[in-house]
Amino acid sequence: MQPTHASRRILLPVRNWFIVLTLFLALLLNLIPFGRLPGIPDWVALVLAFWCVHQPLKVGMAAAFVLGLAMDVADASVMGQHALAYVLLAFAAAGLSRRVLWFPLSQQALQLLPLFLGMQLVMMATRMLSGAEFPGVLWFLSSFTAALLWHPATYLLLTPQFRPEDKDVHRPI
Amino acid sequence: MGRHRVPIFLESTPALMSAVGHAPPPFFKRGPAPLVRLAFFVSLSLILLVADLRFHTLEWARLGVATVAWPLQRITWMPIDAAGDFGSYLTRQSSLLKDNEELRRRQLGTANLLLRQQHLEQENKRLRALLDMRARLPVEGRIAEILYAARDPFSRRVIIDKGIQHGISAGQAVVDDIGIIGQVVRVFPLTSEVLLLTDKDQAIPVEVQRNGLRAVLAGAGAGTMELRFLAANAEVQVGDILMTSGLDGVYLPGLPVAKVVKVDRDNSYSFARITCAPLAGVERHGLALVLGGRTALPPQPDDVPAILDRPAGGKRGKKKAR
Numbered sequence: 001m002q003p004t005h006a007s008r009r010i011l012l013p014v015r016n017w018f019i020v021l022t023l024f025l026a027l028l029l030n031l032i033p034f035g036r037l038p039g040i041p042d043w044v045a046l047v048l049a050f051w052c053v054h055q056p057l058k059v060g061m062a063a064a065f066v067l068g069l070a071m072d073v074a075d076a077s078v079m080g081q082h083a084l085a086y087v088l089l090a091f092a093a094a095g096l097s098r099r100v101l102w103f104p105l106s107q108q109a110l111q112l113l114p115l116f117l118g119m120q121l122v123m124m125a126t127r128m129l130s131g132a133e134f135p136g137v138l139w140f141l142s143s144f145t146a147a148l149l150w151h152p153a154t155y156l157l158l159t160p161q162f163r164p165e166d167k168d169v170h171r172p173i
Numbered sequence: 174m175g176r177h178r179v180p181i182f183l184e185s186t187p188a189l190m191s192a193v194g195h196a197p198p199p200f201f202k203r204g205p206a207p208l209v210r211l212a213f214f215v216s217l218s219l220i221l222l223v224a225d226l227r228f229h230t231l232e233w234a235r236l237g238v239a240t241v242a243w244p245l246q247r248i249t250w251m252p253i254d255a256a257g258d259f260g261s262y263l264t265r266q267s268s269l270l271k272d273n274e275e276l277r278r279r280q281l282g283t284a285n286l287l288l289r290q291q292h293l294e295q296e297n298k299r300l301r302a303l304l305d306m307r308a309r310l311p312v313e314g315r316i317a318e319i320l321y322a323a324r325d326p327f328s329r330r331v332i333i334d335k336g337i338q339h340g341i342s343a344g345q346a347v348v349d350d351i352g353i354i355g356q357v358v359r360v361f362p363l364t365s366e367v368l369l370l371t372d373k374d375q376a377i378p379v380e381v382q383r384n385g386l387r388a389v390l391a392g393a394g395a396g397t398m399e400l401r402f403l404a405a406n407a408e409v410q411v412g413d414i415l416m417t418s419g420l421d422g423v424y425l426p427g428l429p430v431a432k433v434v435k436v437d438r439d440n441s442y443s444f445a446r447i448t449c450a451p452l453a454g455v456e457r458h459g460l461a462l463v464l465g466g467r468t469a470l471p472p473q474p475d476d477v478p479a480i481l482d483r484p485a486g487g488k489r490g491k492k493k494a495r
Contacts, residue, residue, distance in 0.1 A: 028245060028249050032250070032253060033324065033332075035321055062214070073235050073238040073239055076328075077328075078225050079221045079222065079231045079234070079235065080225060081222065083217075083221065084222065088211075095207070135326035
């Protein structure tokens, strides 16, 4: 039997307002001024990647672009820096969505790590091309934190879609 | 005959092709293909990047979004504020007493200077009148609190709690009790962004306190600054204090800026590598003073050759444009 995660539980359909709410909350989390503390994950990137993987038809590059612009203003960075990185992340995550859900959660996180790192590399490339300073290797720690949070984030964001398990020996599903 | 047949053949082509090779119409409308969408959004982001980096034309959009997002931002500061309040609640009385004692001692130490300041200013005014020089303009300041460091890891900026509503404008200098911290570069209704001296984009004209040698001090990132374009044999020593020369019309002359920590004279380069550390608590947080704007300097004389003032002029123009 194939080791599947997606088929283990049958999920209820997702509600649109819940997606909007989680993205908004992630944006709020990103606004908390931690300064230069390393290892704080990019919450918006994490939640965005999650919905792009799970609901590629509902959340895509347009949402990524808008969220990126919001982050650019909030971060006092250059306009378009987060937008570009998030759009590329959304594209890659949507491309990954059909394959990655068949893996167990830890391996899913391992496959998403290069995406988060790539997003940070894109941001670094755009800024360093315009003459900014190198932010230090520790800055990349936030990608690893985001990948580590993939497991809890999946359970948290899928909670409204789970339905109570109804054990029935005669009908195994 | 042949002329008639060709159009008939062409007319029937679409029907023929759809019957043979075309895909059936899609069941679900999904919009453009992912690659098309990617190209669209990426090019849009690139346009924004260029517009913001090169032409600085998006400040109005930033101002609008920041104004709308202000209440949200205020909410998100609450956990940090609460943590700070909790920390200060736990501060022991002894440390508070020690702080108080220290401040009292410092005030007494500077009282002497303060008392004489009035007298000296009067004397200075009279002397200047005697010498027929232009009087120095009084400069007022506005106390602001540094709220937090901007999250952007590529630049060194802090956010202060005074903005357009309080009469702050871009270009004003920000100092603390020891020296210059940086310059206001972007103003929002209730907050402003201060670019710190250690940012790579920040340059400030200085002079060496010991001998009056003028130079340009530029940020080098990671909490240090660099004295640029000084000849390898320039008269600069470790421990020299640098203060503003006031030549740029932005900073007042005579404010302490930095201290020389390392002088590297390598004969293979024509310039010396001089590393400096800021005197003020540039990377620390607390209260700061936003100095009032200076009136514009008199225009440059026309007979100066254009080549001479180009390096300094370029820097200055860039800074003012922000």
